[in-house]
Structure formats: structure tokens, C-alpha cells
Amino acid sequence: METILLLVHPEADGTLARPALEALTATQAVAASLTDGRYTVGLLGSGTDAAANQIASAGAAKLLAIADERLAQARYATDAAAAEALCRAAGATVVIAPATARFNRVLPGVSHRLGGRADTHVSQLEAADGALSVTRWLYRQRLRSRLTRAQRPWMLLVDPGCHPAWQGEAGSATAEPVALPAELVVRTEVTGMKAPAADAQTIRPDAGLLFVAGAGWTKKQADGQTHVPDAEQLILGFLKQTRASLGSSKSLVDLGGEGQAVLSFLTHLNQIGQTGATPRHPKGLSTCCHGEEPHTVGWRFITERRAINTDGNCGWARGKADVLYIADAFAVMAKVNELLAAQG
């Protein structure tokens, strides 16, 4: 029989964020099929009490925790040692964790230390007839695979947005302490975070809508001129009113590197597609983007898709969007903003 461990880390405020609670739901479902519902939770951070209390009623058989000041920083040397110690203490054969940047960085290396294997971007876990299999995408969301592994421990990093977040009463839980080795060679200090200015914070993973801007916003329009300042205003105005997340095509963000006039608030982090992000949102609206395959693979997890393009032969017309509006995005988005403003 498997021994299941859910690994989580609290955020800076001490609580567990949504991806951790989603991984908890996934863990409970797997445990229900494989271990009569038994699973352990391992917590790592500078302080873990608030997080343990937050999931006190989730039904974990045991809580293990490493609370150590050295874990206030998300860095490889200390995080890997902590995750390794928790997995060993739990005797885990299956380790489930949210695919946060922090865990993506370290858990693959930890799997090596434990003689196991790690799979990332897991979107589904199935446990049938006592056997666990996982679903993950290959070739940048072009092929879907379901796989099993014989090696243990098997570490599974579950992508955010694939499971409902666990909801339950907070309570009071006591975790068994596990020690982080005293002697760790640490040659890295995390010195801070670089976040875009509040009004330029355009990537919003929890938004209901993804708004994608393509290179067309910077191209010459019917009057033979470019209208980049107007484009900026229209896009920012829309984002302000809808709190949508902003995505971009590669061509548009690349223009910056080529010294052309671009939308000042876009960076490579906004890029969607083959070499960009693959976010999860219920709806997506593409504007001035041609909808070419290397871009639209990034739309795999956008459920409802609409596009505005002046060109009826763009990629969106060929089965990549639910609705294509053949129209001038400048004109349409100006009206959209007006309507939104009027509706308050």
C-alpha cells in the first residue's frame, strides 16, 4: 500500500494559498482510493502554526512540520533539505505538492536524493484498482498523456487551477516537529522581489477573463499611421474596468527588444504560447493577434474564446475561437470601454 504525503508551504502571511488547498483536495481523493483516506501533511516554512490550524479539519492522519528561520527564504539549498527531511520522516511513497515556483525549483532534485521520480504539470490524478496514474501534457499542451511509474517515492507537482480548493473550518492542530539539518552549506540569499508597480500589475492568475493583445495594436492602421498611445489607453482602460489578466503575443513583446514603439506595460512574462505561459481562465478575448499555432497552444486551458481581428483569414477563424469578430479592435474596444463605464 502507498504512503501518501502532501507537502505544502505557507505564504509570507503564514497561511496556505489556493494552490496548496487545491493540492489538498487532490490528495484527499487519491487517499480515498488508495489508502482508506490516510495521508500525512508536511509543512515547511519559517513558521507553520497558522497553516496547520487552517487545515486542522481536513482529516490528515498526521501533520509534520519544519519551522525554521532559514526557510523564510525560498531557495534551493534549504528548501530541498527540508522537503527531503519531511519525505523521509513520513516514509512517503507518493508525494503530492502544489506546483508553485518554490516547489517546482526543488522537488525534482529531492526525488533524486530519495531515489524516486518527479513529474510536474500534473493536471489529473487517477487511482483505479490500487494503481495511481497521472495526466500531464506534452509538447506544450499539444498531446495529452496518462502515465504510471514503478519508482517510489513518486513526487507529483499538481498545476494550479485543476482541482477545487479545499474548504473547511480552521481549528487547532499540532504538528510533529521535524528538524532541518543544522549544517547546510548555503551560498544564496534571497534579497527581495521585483513586482510591477501596482497599476502595471497586469498578470492576474485568478481573473475570470484573459485579455490578449497582439502585435496589430502597434501596426499601421487604415489611415496609414500607428496609434500606440491610443492602444495603451484602450487596453489599460479595459483592464482597469474588468480586472482581466493581460496576455500578449510573442511578436508584440519582442518588438520591445527590437527598439520599436511598444506598449510600455508589457513584458515577456505576459507572453502566451509555445515559449510563453499557458494560463487557466474561464474566458479569453484576443485582440489584434493573428492566432497562429505557436500562440494558440497557450490557450489550451482557456474555456471560452473570442477574438477580434480585421482579417477574416486569421488563425482564429479556423476553429481556434468560438466567436471571431471581423472588426477594428480600436473601434470595438473604445465602445466596450464606454459601455463598461456606463454600466459602472
Next chain:
Amino acid sequence: MSSGYHIVVCGSIVPDPWQTLEPVTGPSGPALKNEMMLPAVLDPWAGHALFEAADLARRCPGSKVWLVSLGPKAKLQQVMMTIGQKAAFELVAMDGPANGFTDAAETAAALAGAIEGIAGLDRTRLLLFGGWESASRGAGVTLQLVGERLGITEQFQGVDQLSVQADDRFEILERIEGGCHQVSVCQGPPAVLGWATGHLPEPKNNPQIGMQNMRLVMPALQRAKTTPIPNEGLAFAEVTLPAQLRETRIVKDQSPEAIAREIVDWIKE
């Protein structure tokens, strides 16, 4: 650093993103239909790592760049013809599978073995570069595993920037959630850096670099050892092509007002 860095970039090839991919079941598990016929490109994020490596080496005299690649030899050769014109490096090639179905841990073992065998590599000056994920397996685990095998515990993933400070320490920007970067200062090599996009445009072809590289690329390909990846313990229960196409409703000859109204209603639904 006065004596420069020894930068090893791990990177292989992937099908050109314009190609249609179709899974088939081969004798040893899943494969791509006509895999050897598909035009290939250097794995994009590994490409960014290579361009960043070449740039760093240029700025730090005494540095050297190796590209360690496990892939089908004939395809590697094709891709090297173009990549070899963009950045100066010495190729270390292994002839084996590089598709999305090959096990990352076994690939990492092969890569680590090849790196250990590089003559003249100074492991105290080693920077292990690569893409933070491949465009085939998309595993995001290979570099960490190579790093562990080489005993490197300063590891960074989703790197967009590496700056060498006046005191030779590195400042590193890694992608984290919500469009932010985590900033770290690392005392120096050895370190593992899995690159995201970085900040350099793709270099233009430079025939001089191409000629210089080619003198070493062909012998490296000839020396490439056959490196099987048996995928021990890994079984694919299924590999499927998702339904791609939607029924697109095309709306034309409508006023911007009418379209805007429809869009606003949809957003508010």
C-alpha cells in the same frame, strides 16, 4: 571572475512548432508519427540559455561554453548548422532519443555523465545552464537532476537575468507567481540556472562563428555515443491528441457598437 566561467548548456531539439504532431505506438512505447521527418529546431528555452551563455562568456574573458545535447544524431546535425552560426560553443553530442516520451531522470543521468567526461572542465567555475522546461517533455526537472548528480545545491529556475556584480557575486532574477521576479544573490559558481526567456534577442547569423564552430561540431557528432533511454518503470497508459477544432461563429459587417454590446454581455455572463 578573472579566470572566467565554464558554462555548460544542456539543450536538445524539438519539432518545429509549426508541425502537426500525431502520436503513434511504436515498438518501445509512444512516439510521434514520422518523427525523423519532422523539421527540428533547438529547444526554445534552451536556446535562450545558450544565447545568454555566449553573451556572458563574451563579457567575462577566459570563459568557455559547451553545449551538451542528447538527440538523434542526424537531426542534431541539421539544427547545429543554424545554431552554430549564432553562438560560439563546443558541442558534446550523444546519439539517442529526445522526444517528449523519454524519461527525464535517465536523460539527466546521461547528461551528467557526459559533463563529468568533459576534458578540462573546471567544476569550481561551472555554471550549468539550460531551459527551465523543454518544449517536448515540458518536465522542468532535468536540470535539477543533473545539478544533484554533480553536487550543485545553488539552483535557480525560470531565470530571466543573471548579473555579475563588482564583487563577482551573481544577482539572479527568477520568475515566480503573478508576473513577479524573486531576486537572489549567489556567491558564485557552481550553480544551476534554468532559463526562461532571458533578455537577449536571438543573435543574427554570424558566418565567422559558424566556421569556427563547425570545425568542432562535425567531429563531436562523429564521436557521439549511442545513448539509449530505456524508460525503466515508466509506462504511458495513453497518449492522445485533444480535439483541436471549435465551431467558429464568424461575425462580420456588424457595427462596433453591436459587437461591443455582445462582448460586454458575454464578459458579464
